Amino acid sequence: MRLITGFFDEYTLDVHRVLDLAAGAGSLLLAADRVLPGPLTLVGVEQDAMVAECCRNDLADRMHASSDLAIFQGDGLDPEINTRLSHQFDRFDLVVGNPPFLSPRLRSLRYEGSNGVEWSKLRHSYPDITRATTDLSAYFVARAFGHLRVGGVCAMIVPISFLSSDGASQVRRVIEGQGEVLKVDRLPDDAFAASVATVCLWVRRSSEQTTRPNSDGMSWGSWIAESPRLELPPSLRVKDLARVTAGFRDEFYQVAAQVEEADNPPVVLADQGWHRVLTVGHLGWREPLWGHRPVRIGGRALLHPVVSSAALSSMKSAMRALLIPKLVIAPQKRVVAPWIDYEGSVVPLTPVISVLAADSSGLSLSLLAAALASPVAAAFLEHRCAGTALSAKALKFSARDVGEVPLPLNREAWERAGHLWPAWRAGRLWPYLDAIRDAYSVETSVWSELLDWWLPRIGQVVE
CATH class of the missing domain: 3.40.50.150 (Vaccinia Virus protein VP39)
Known part of the structure; x- marks a missing residue:
């Protein structure tokens, strides 16, 4: 009533x-x-x-x-x-x-x-x-x-x-x-x-x-988002300069059927014919927890899940196409937390999201990571996806949602943020935040409100 x-x-x-x-x-x-x-x-x-x-x-x-x-x-x-x-x-x-x-x-x-x-x-x-x-x-x-x-x-x-x-x-x-x-x-x-x-x-x-x-x-x-609504000028989106994919269910089953427990962890190198398999459970704010946290794949608990190059060669070409440098992102966290696979040797297991820079974009993975890890991206995705996650405080987003994230217009500040972004995993966050704020040209009062919402979500002490 x-x-x-x-x-x-x-x-x-x-x-x-x-x-x-x-x-x-x-x-x-x-x-x-x-x-x-x-x-x-x-x-x-x-x-x-x-x-x-x-x-x-x-x-x-x-x-x-x-x-x-x-x-x-x-x-x-x-x-x-x-x-x-x-x-x-x-x-x-x-x-x-x-x-x-x-x-x-x-x-x-x-x-x-x-x-x-x-x-x-x-x-x-x-x-x-x-x-x-x-x-x-x-x-x-x-x-x-x-x-x-x-x-x-x-x-x-x-x-x-x-x-x-x-x-x-x-x-x-x-x-x-x-x-x-x-x-x-x-x-x-x-x-x-x-x-x-x-x-x-x-x-x-x-x-x-x-x-x-x-x-x-x-x-x-x-209507229910807790972050401030950002009025950003028109800009390119992630999908304009990168390919974003989370694979399909049949690809998950193909990989799951071929996953093995590594015999000689933690040394697993692609040139030895093996690839680490990353699941959503491995991904957090720091390095992936592969080898530190067991995950279940195909009903089996595995601490060091790997798949052989020979097995991958028999799968769809879409799976092999992911064996290049890329970002990998868990699709349900409190903020967006990309990790860069510099070697291009990791196999992301659906529904892990992969972001692959287009060859013609001239865009480095660190720039994409800096944009996607930002409070701006998190707020954008909350307004776009609020209510779909299992937890009221979590964000749940798809590859298509990530593709719609707006990119910064100030290239100089964005490149500075890309250079500083890796430091925030060690807690040195403020230089990166200052740079990414300039890159998106967010007003100071709005930025302060945005940080009040975003900082408690990252779950770490920052300097």
């Missing part, structure tokens, strides 16, 4: 019809009835017959006498149910909901609605918004938005990953094309029994037609 009250303290909306497609016990409908001036028409859909009956009886006893109530037993994503709602009520002024979440990792399970709806049926019913990783809640958001009148508002409790995940990108694109985000409320971590970070998303429909056809469904992570 506090969420609804807080919203209507800020925004004015003429509400007569309220809908909840996953009504449960009807708490959100009841909250709307108590907060908003009546009379209202409260409409809910609940798949469980017993819960639907309890919801109907409880709301009838507790809502305002002047309000009307209609509770339907059925699946809120069923096209037939939604067609019936449209015919009977036309459009709604306010749609609320706390829909079920289902991790994409569990997509092999059936989503058992009242009609036994399966994932294949969802994909058939909603082909325009379905991606390989679309969470169940995203379908509810799309359906709820479709029930709004022009000017109507939708308030949905969703996993925080909805704001940035690729699986919800098509839903964000629909909303951006026909409406706007009004606000995003971060809910307390203990708001629900499940260990899923959540937000309440408020969006308004502004048109029946797509008014912004070029909307790309990019991240809404800025």
